Amino acid sequence: MRFDQHTVVLLARPSHPPELPQDAIDRLQDAHLAHQAGLVEQGLVLATGPFLDTDDDQLRGFVVLSIAPEEARDLYANDPAVRAGRLDVRVMSWMVPEGNVRFEGVPIPRSMLEAAAGD
Structure with a gap:
């Protein structure tokens, strides 16, 4: 079986x-969102978004990237x-059976105001 390998970044609140x-x-949140949007525009981020209703209140967000883990560490x-x-940033490789996960290019908000406009 063949696998696709992606880089995953978990964003967490420090202790x-x-x-x-x-x-x-x-x-800072607006600057973070602008940074994320810039990475999406460069084609580096395949998917990203915050976590909701998690038992771990430190986990804040999830990012899937099309680059190597070392590059992701540098970007973040x-x-x-x-x-x-x-x-804090936690970086790892994620392997899924080839073709199992597909990503569509969609814009993401560059600020909290832009994110709220979709409500």
Whole structure:
């Protein structure tokens, strides 16, 4: 059997994130979303989104990329929320039977305001 290999990034809240005022957290979230959208526009991200209703309140989001794990680590080291210590990055390879998972190119929000516009 053949397999497709993807790189997966789990975004997690650190045990002790820095305390910031809400407006700074909002700006960091917008910068994080813009960073994600830029990676999508470059064709590097195949799928991404936040987790909801999880038993692990540290897990925040999931990203599937078309690049090697080392490259993903480098890209996410530059994510503004990671640099600010508000998110940690866990990178791994994910293998699925060839053709088992397909991804469609869809735009993602570049800010919280844009994300809310879809409600």
